[in-house]
Amino acid sequence: MPWRNKEASSPSSANLPPEALLSPSSRGNMADKLKDPNTLGFLEAAVKISHTSPDIPAEVQMSVKEHIMRHTRLQRQTTEPASSTRHTSFKRHLPRQMHVSSMDYGNELPPAAEQPTSIGRIKPELYKQKSVDGDEAKSEATKSCGKINFSLRYDYESETLIVRILKAFDLPAKDFCGSSDPYVKIYLLPDRKCKLQTRVHRKTLNPTFDENFHFPVPYEELADRKLHLSVFDFDRFSRHDMIGEVILDNLFEASDLSRETSIWKDIQYATSESVDLGEIMFSLCYLPTAGRLTLTVIKCRNLKAMDITGYSDPYVKVSLLCDGRRLKKKKTTIKKNTLNPVYNEAIIFDIPPENMDQVSLLISVMDYDRVGHNEIIGVCRVGISAEGLGRDHWNEMLAYPRKPIAHWHSLVEVKKSFKEGNPRL
Structure with missing residues (x-):
């Protein structure tokens, strides 16, 4: 066989020196070339290159194999249980494209020849301006607009919290003359009906107020109260401009309120007064084998008062959403005349595991009205697809199946997109 003869002759050729393979005339030319320094450098580089490709050791082969295996998407063998009859109604509401099974694009890596070139490739550096603008907008929303100095003290005899607004420093100018006419509104949340405010100080960016304000409140309720200070610029002929606000979540942050304590806080930028709508606590638990999602509404606290009596008649409505459409909704019982209702009621939805990444829950706290329409608190x-804690709570539930995960969630106003996308929400 030719390849056998070639293989048999190769060892003898390999043992001969390179000069033996050249003719006499070629040897002379090679000697002249070796005297040239440029040729010498080229040959040295060639020798170095050839030395970099010996037989690959077994250890390197194993490491390359492991590297490829890590980057190869392995097809995991799963045993699909028979579809439960509970999920029939759920799948009937799903869009048609959701019944398409996930496509398998193969387990092999694409060949090197099919790698995309630089033409048409997205260059992130071209989009840095947008991210910079986003950071500037974010910093604009959180920038400081001066400082405010106030003190807190609790009078145990009269059960009254005494808030003393002392002064403000380095406020931004809101008038054309380069000054402002500042004053401060004071709330003790969640009560917004009791609104107190300081006198207006004309043409100054460093006003000294030195005014006391009294809020009757039992001592045991102080832990659930928040102090809200809103700084405004007075305008005689138009709407007053809001400079910023300060919200003190913990009244015991500086002291136990038994003695007067001075506090300095940065005034945070705001264009309108933030409304505290209250909070809701609920737990989430998912059973993958049964395809069952359980949301347990535990309780609410500090809800916004919707009735003339200063209370509300709250209940909780939970809507199962898929691609912006509401598939199902369920409600709790109604709690009369309270801003801190306790429910401990479970709401169950049957959702197949393959659809868990396509659905979300909208939890609405409603105020029941016997005569008119029920209002959303x-x-x-x-x-x-949720944001912040809503996404984190969902991911934590999926990470710990069969375990109830409970969190407090702050209530927010209904977004415009919810109203436009589905008026029934």
Whole structure:
């Protein structure tokens, strides 16, 4: 066989020196070339290159194999249980494209020849301006607008919290003359009906107020109260401009309130007064084998008063959403005349595991009205597409199946997109 003869002759050729393979005339030319320094450098580089490709050791082969295996998407063998009859109604509401099974694009890596070139490739550096603008907008929303100095003290005999507004420093100018006419509104949340405010100080960016304000409140309720200070610029002929606000979540932050304590706080930028709608606590639990999602509404606190009596008649409505459409909704019982209702009621939805990343829950706290329409106090949302705590709570539930995960969620106003996308929400 030719390849056998070639293989048999190769060892003898390999043992001969390179000069033996050249003719006499070629040897002379090679000697002249070796005297040239440029040729010498080229040959040295060639020798170095050839030395970099010996037989690959077994250890390197194993490491390359492991590297490829890590980057190869392995097809995991799963045993699909028979579809439960509970999920029939759920799948009937899903869009048609959701019944398409996930496509398998193969387990092999694409060949090197099919790698995309630089033409048409997205260059992130071209989009840095947008991210910079986003950071500037974010910093604009959180920038400081001066400082405010106030003190807190609790009078145990009269059960009254005494808030003393002392002064403000380095406020931004809101008038054309480069000054402002500042004053401060004071709330003790969640009560917004009792609104107190300081006198207006003309043409100054460093006003000294030195005024006391009294809020009757039992001592045991102080832990659930928040102090809200809103700084405004007075305008005689138009709407007053809001400079910023300060919200003190913990009244015991500086001291136990038994003695007067001076506090300095940065005034945070705001264009309108933030409304505290209250909070809701609920737990999430998912059973993958049964395809069952359980949301347990535990309780609410500090809800916004919707009735003339200063209370509300709250109940909770939970809507199952898929691609912006509401598939199902369920409600709790109604709690009369309270801003801190306790429910401990479970709401169950049957959702197949393959659809868990396509759904979300909209939790709405409603105020029941016997005569007119029921009003929305506030909402929150949980799911893969939710934001902040709503997304984190959902991911934590999926990470710990069969275990109830409970969190407090702040209620927010209904977004415009919810109203436009589905008026029934």
